[in-house]
Amino acid sequence: MKRLLTSLLILGGCLSFQALAVDSTQQLATQAKQERVTQKKYNQQREALFNKSEQELKQLKSELEAKKSALDAQNTALAQTFSANEETLANLEQQLRLETGSLGEVFGVVRQSAKSLQAEQQLSVSSIDANQYIPVVNDIVAATKLPSMDQLTGLWFAFNEQIQASGQIRQVMLPFRTGTGTLETVPAARLGAYGVVGEQGYLRWSNERSDAQDYSKQPEPTPTLTLLSDATPFSMQSVVIDPSRGVILEQLALSPTWQDRLAAGGVVGKIILGLLIVGLLIALIRGVALTLTRIKIKKQLKTPQQPGKNPLGRVLSAYDKDKVHSAEALELRLLEVVVDEQADLEKGLSMLKLLAALAPMLGLLGTVTGMIETFQVITQFGNADPKVMAGGISMALVTTVLGLIAAMPLLLAHNILSSQAESIRNVLEKQGIGLVAEQAELDHSQPMAIKQDLEVQSQGAA
Incomplete structure (x- = not known):
């Protein structure tokens, strides 16, 4: 009985487990089926998107191919048009060469001449009043086609105008820029194409600004408006003319005077x-x-x-015939007098020699000082601009020159004065030697006279 119950229980458990397994299997199958349905729907959606993208790409490809075909056709048409234009242009150029002939060379010569005349008008002061044909010349220079007959005629008149203006001394009224910057209209005289002369001398004319200014320095002799107005062809004197049309006159203002050079020497130069x-x-x-x-x-x-x-009188005064003295004593006395006179003759010569030796040393000091200043300028500004270093270089050069200039006349004067003093001393010594010789002869003759007197007295006694 027990076995039967046990078997029934085992069978019931198996059946229950089998039922549970069947339920689990059915659930898994249902879940897998649902997943397959979901995946199928997702795949269908993706396929639809792919199909749609494919259709769009095919449509875009068709449009691009159509555009490419249109561009190819347009390119072909443009190439044919370009070839036709090239051929037409070549034909036109050939026709132009045939029709113009030598006119092309004429056009080149005309433009070159017009450019030369334009440069002349820009530099020459004759444009003050001879400027009627300047626009014609500018048009010919800027032209890209053959000049017309009117332009050629105007060019000829422009040349003629410049030629006539270059040989005229003509009174003109021109705008003058004063030192304060104001503009005034003043009378002046135009000397051909070379310069403009005002009441104070030459004026610097600017074609760009169309005004005149004074030069800071005038040449000698300076022509003036009054001088040119009062002069006649027979009384006209020589006038200084700048053939460079102002360049030399501007450089004249840069040339330093001797006062400027002395000022450049600084304290050492003074x-x-x-x-x-x-x-x-x-x-x-x-x-x-x-x-x-x-x-x-x-x-x-x-x-x-x-x-x-x-000096010679004092030397002669040292010798007295009435006094009895030996030649040695007289020589010493005369030597004393000559030494005193020599000191008086050479007075100031040692100072003159010292100044002659000191001047070049001061010049060297100025040179070193100027070079130090130059190097300081280079250190501060970091370049070697001559305008910036001009002060130091001027001191370095001017002081050396001043030192040499001062030393040479002082040395020459010292040499001349020393020679004169030496010549006077030689005269004094020569006269002194003569006095000593005279005294020596006198000393030698006195014992002989005494001896002869003694001999005479002894002979008389006998």
Whole structure:
């Protein structure tokens, strides 16, 4: 019985498990079926999108192919038109060459001549009043076709106008720019095509601004409007003309004067000039004194018995025939007098020599100072612009020149004055030597006379 119950229980469990398994299998099958339906719908949607995109791409391809065909046809038509135009242009150029013939060369010559005349009109002062045909010349220069007969005639008149204006001295009224910037109308004289002269001299004319200004520096002699107005062809004097039409006159303003060069030397240059002036004063004073001394010595040589107030007179005064002294004592006395006179003769020459040696050293100092200033400018501005370095370079060069200029006359004056003093000293020494020789002869003759007197006295006693 128990076994039967157990079997029934096992059978019931199996049946229950089998029922559960059947239910699970049915659920899984239902779920898989639903998933397949969902996937099928999604695939159908994707296929629909792909089909739609494919249709759009096919339509776009068809449109592009149609456009390409249209562009190809247009390109072919344009190529044919271009070829036809090229052929037509070649035919027209050939026809132009045949019709123009040598006129093309004439057109080139006319344009070249017009350009030359245009440059002349832009640079020449004759455009102040000879400007009637300037527009005609400008039209010919800018033209791209053959000039007309009227233009050729105008070009001929423009050349004729410039030729006549270049040989005229003509009174004109022109706008003048004053130093304050105001514009005034003043009378002037045009000297051909070279310059314009006002009341104060040459005027700088500008064709771009159509006004005139003063030059900062005028040439010598300076032509004026009054001089040209009062002159006649027979009384006309020579007039300075700038053939470069103002370039040389502008450079004349840049050429420094001697005051500018001295100012460029700075403090060192002024010191050198001061030394030169002092040295020349010393040389002048000593030169006059030595000259007067030589004149007095020449007069003294003619009257040696009457010593005067001069170096030779004082030397002669040292010798006194009435006094009894030896030749050695007289020589020392004369040497003392000559030494005193030599010191007086050479007074100031040592200072003159010192100034002559000091001037080049100061010039070298100015050169070094100028170079230091130049290098400082280069350090500050970082370039080597001559205009920026002009101050230092001017000091470096001018002081050297001033030092040499000051040293040369001072050395020459020292040499001349030393030679004069040496010449006077030689005269004094020569006269002193003569006095010593005279005294030595006198000393030698006195013992001989005493001896002869003694001999005479002894013979008389006998």
